[in-house]
Amino acid sequence: MKVNVGGFDRLLRITAGVVLLALTAMGTIGLWGLVGIVPLATGLVRFCPIYGLIGLNTCPLSGASTK
Numbered sequence: 001m002k003v004n005v006g007g008f009d010r011l012l013r014i015t016a017g018v019v020l021l022a023l024t025a026m027g028t029i030g031l032w033g034l035v036g037i038v039p040l041a042t043g044l045v046r047f048c049p050i051y052g053l054i055g056l057n058t059c060p061l062s063g064a065s066t067k
Helices: 007-026 031-045 049-054
Strands: none
Touching: 007 031
16 A cells, blocks of 8 residues: 655644544534544555545655555
8 A cells, every 4th residue: 555645634634533533522513523534544544545546646755655
C-alpha cells in the first residue's frame, strides 16, 4: 500500500476525525459524527483509497511506501 496522504493533509484528517468523534461522544452531534472514523483512519495510515482511484497524491515523497 503506497502512502498518498501528505503531512498537512494528514494533520487536517486526524484533527477533523478527532473533533467529529469527540462531538459525537459529548452528544453535541448525532451518530452521523461517527463518520469521523474515516478521516481519522486515513490520516493515521497515510493512505486514502479515493486518492488512489483518482490518482491524487499529497505526499511530497515520490514512491513512498509503508512497511
